[in-house]
Structures are given as structure tokens and as C-alpha cells.
């Protein structure tokens with residue numbers, strides 16, 4: 430962390446539930462970004478030279494410290510985002526601890542060198558292996574909605590893979606990010622290996638220009654496009670984890686009560702501010718009345734209020750702009766004929782940034798609420814008649830992050846899952862797989878590209894280097910100079926026989942191969 434000077438500009442962190450200032454953090458300049466990347470680069474070589482066991486020890490010490498301080502950190506997350514402490518624990522601290530445990534222990538195995546079967550080239554005394562080398566310095570740019578879990582998961586993956594990390598957190602949640610840095614520093618991570626650069630979009634833009642070895646960006650589609658464009662100038666590779674408009678399909682054979690509870694949690698947890706929140710619900714016509722009735726009943730009993738209150742289910746929205754977007758989407762839907770069955774406005778009895786958990790019907794795909802990411806506690810419900818119609822509706826979106834299918838018939842659920850265009854499709858589940866350290870996370874279409882988490886995510890953070898060895902260095906390859914009519918006849922033979930992969934076929938070329946070897950002697 431660059432030492433803040435007295436005159437350094439600051440960003441202010443507020444509690445969105447009360448409007449109170451919680452603290453301030455430096456607004457890092459591009460010169461500070463450059464210096465942090467340089468520090469990270471010089472610290473990385475020694476770190477990459479350590480064994481997995483040595484890196485694991487640091488990560489596990491940080492994990493112990495997180496566990497020890499989990500109550501205090503959950504309070505801070507709750508204050509900085511407005512979410513209930515229960516959600517800070519269940520949706521941030523638990524998955525972070527799990528990811529720390531998993532990658533600390535599994536990274537070595539996941540990145541073990543791999544021998545590749547190269548078919549008949551192997552018979553020619555050749556062999557191929559892939560070794561996984563750290564990329565160097567990873568730039569992480571993260572949003573405010575899961576200010577611990579999202580960056581910490583990637584910090585751990587990047588460190589275990591032997592990289593240094595420069596993290597630029599959201600300007601709305603700088604204090605949690607500083608906490609992540611502090612935990613690793615207390616765990617003994619050497620200086621420079623985890624640089625936390627608090628700041629706004631300008632700090633993020635400076636990081637993209639700082640020629641790190643990869644940018645892992647999580648945030649909105651609009652910013653993601655700007656990041657990809659800026660990164661392209663230096664060919665800095667980018668992983669983009671962007672927004673979603675995630676559909677939930679409830680089939681007539683679903684467990685209606687559980688599907689309703691899943692829909693309510695999936696739409697309103699984190700005040701609907703999860704990239705994988707249920708943003709659109711499609712229910713089969715024959716069970717629609719019963720399902721909607723259950724959804725309303727489950728919604729009406731939710732308690733909304735300050736995140737620090739242990740009995741609260743739905744907390745504040747994290748910022749004013751997000752609250753306005755939600756209001757705009759709901760108002761547009763109302764004007765176009767949507768029916769509000771619950772909520773439908775900012776919460777009047779609470780003074781912070783609260784929007785009532787809202788359920789709408791009579792919605793259709795011309796409405797913004799069914800097309801753009803709302804990112805708020807809103808559940809629009811539409812009906813369908815056939816499976817084919819449900820799939821068509823689910824796929825009618827510019828996004829493709831997650832989706833879910835609800836049915837008691839698991840085979841049917843799996844078959845439908847394969848027809849939905851999204852990075853993750855859950856059967857009888859919503860939202861939570863971001864918290865599974867072993868599984869890949871990422872989207873298609875405007876939800877981004879590349880993956881984070883799991884082995885696929887870990888592979889984004891390494892250079893998969895192919896090492897090829899010829900153990901018979903005394904013979905020139907058949908295809909080397911000099912060319913001749915006899916050589917050309919052999920190449921025709923290779924085209925016809927060697928490329929079939931059949932040893933039998935290739936052996937028919939042996940006389941020609943021997944002639945070719947002697948031809949050039």
C-alpha cells in the first residue's frame with residue numbers, strides 16, 4: 430500500500446443503511462499504481478520460487494486470521510454494503526474460507542505437469558509435457574456486491590499459482606479490501622505480493638494500462654467493455670466476469686413450495702445485488718397461481734432493515750444509483766401494464782437506501798425489467814405453456830451467466846439445462862455455485878469471457894507451457910531440407926497413411942522412410 434500523504438485525495442466509505450461515514454481510504458493515482466505494479470513484479474520472482482507447501486502455509490495462516498476475526502469482518506462487510514451480517518457470514522466469509530482451504534491444498538495437484546499423448550510422434554522418440562508457470566503480476570478489479578468473497582477468492586488462486594497480485598477494489602467498499610491486505614500481511618506474506626490500491630474508476634483504468642500480466646475484471650458490462658478495449662492496446666489478456674439476467678424456470682412437476690422459497694431467496698438475497706440473482710422467473714401455466722401465491726406469502730414475511738440487526742432478511746441497496754435503476758425498471762414495467770403483487774417502491778419506513786422486496790406479474794420481454802440487469806430486490810414472474818417456450822424465453826437475452834430449472838425429474842432438468850445458453854445452469858438450485866471453489870465460474874455473451882474458480886479458473890492465472898523433447902537427436906526429421914521427388918512421394922504417403930493415426934497404415938511407409946533417411950546422407 431503506498432504511504433498516504435496528508436494531501437492525498439480520499440474516497441469516503443458510507444454505510445448505505447444509515448448514510449453514516451465509516452472511514453476513508455486513499456484515492457490512488459496512476460503513479461502509485463505504477464509503483465505498486467513494480468513492487469509486485471520485484472517480489473513475485475522469489476514467491477514463484479517457493480514450493481507449494483511454503484505458499485500454502487501463508488494462505489492457511491491468513492485463513493486462520495480470517496476465521497478468528499470473522500465476526501468483526503462480517504460487521505464491516507455489513508456496514509460497508511448494507512447486507513445482513515448473516516449474509517456476510519454465509520455468502521462471503523464461508524466461501525472465502527472454503528476457497529482458501531481448497532486452493533491451499535489442491536493447487537499443487539491441479540497444476541501438476543501433464544504428459545500429453547502425442548500419438549505416433551511418440552514412437553519417433555518424442556515426448557510432450559505441459560508445465561504451468563505463474564503469469565507474473567495479476568491485476569484484480571472488483572465490484573462492491575461481494576467485497577470480500579469475490580476478490581479474496583481470486584487473490585488466493587493467484588498467489589497459490591505463484592503470482593503477485595495488485596487489487597483495485599470498488600470505491601464503495603475500500604475498507605474490506607484493506608482488511609484483506611492486512612490479513613495477508615499479518616500472515617507473513619512478503620511486501621509487494623498483495624498490493625491493495627483503493628480508488629475509483631481512474632485507478633482501475635491506470636491498473637489496466639500498467640502492463641500487468643493479466644487483468645481479472647469483475648463488474649458491469651459497460652466497464653468490462655472499456656477494460657477490454659484499453660487492455661487490447663498492450664495485448665494484456667483479460668477475464669471478464671460481468672452482469673447477468675438470470676432466468677429461473679419452474680416446471681409443473683417442481684416442488685412448488687421449495688421452488689417458491691428458492692425464487693424468493695435467489696431474487697432478494699443481497700438485496701438482489703448478485704450477478705447470479707434470479708432476475709426473471711418463468712413458471713409453467715398449470716402451477717402458476719399456486720406458485721405465485723407461495724412466492725407472495727414468502728415475500729410478505731421477510732424483514733427488511735439494518736444489516737446489523739440479526740433478524741433482518743433483506744438489507745439496504747449498496748448505492749443510490751442502483752436504487753434509482755431498480756425504481757426505473759419497476760416504474761417502466763408498471764407503465765407497460767405489469768401488476769405489482771408485493772413491494773414496488775423504495776421502503777418508506779426506512780431512511781437508508783432500501784427498496785421493498787418486489788414481485789411483479791403480467792410482464793413481457795418488451796419491458797426493461799425482463800431485458801436489462803436490474804440488480805435489485807425484484808422478481809418478475811411470467812408464465813409459459815411448453816418446455817420449448819421456456820427455453821426460448823430463457824435464451825432470449827443478451828446475457829448468459831447462470832440459469833436454473835426446477836423439476837422433480839432430474840433427467841428432465843439435466844436435459845433442459847443443456848439447452849440453456851449460460852455459463853452455469855443449476856437444477857433445483859439458485860445463485861450459490863459462485864461459492865463452490867472447485868467449479869468454474871463465468872458467463873457467455875455479454876456476461877463476459879474466461880473463467881474464474883476451479884481448475885479452469887486457476888489455469889487462467891498460469892502460462893501453460895508446452896515442453897517438447899526429441900530423444901533421437903541423431904536423425905534429421907523427414908520433412909527437413911532437402912526436398913526431392915522421392916521426398917514428395919513420402920509426404921503424399923504421410924498424408925494418406927500417417928494422419929489416419931493407424932500404426933498399421935504408417936508401417937506400410939517404412940521402406941520410403943528409410944530411403945528418405947539415406948537420401949539425405
Ligand code: NAD
Pocket residue numbers: 570571572573574575579597598599600628629630631632633634635637647648649650651652653655656669670671672673703704705802804830872876
Ligand atoms: P462497475 O463496472 O461499475 O465497477 C467495477 C470495478 O471497475 C470497480 O472497482 C470500479 O472502480 C472499476 N472501474 C470503473 N471504471 C473503470 C475503468 N474505466 N477501468 C478499470 N476499472 C474501472 O461495477 P459495479 O457496479 O461495481 O458492480 C456491479 C456489476 O458487477 C453488476 O453488473 C454485476 O452483475 C457485476 N458482477 C459480476 C460478477 C460475475 O462474477 N460475473 C460478480 C459480481 C458482480
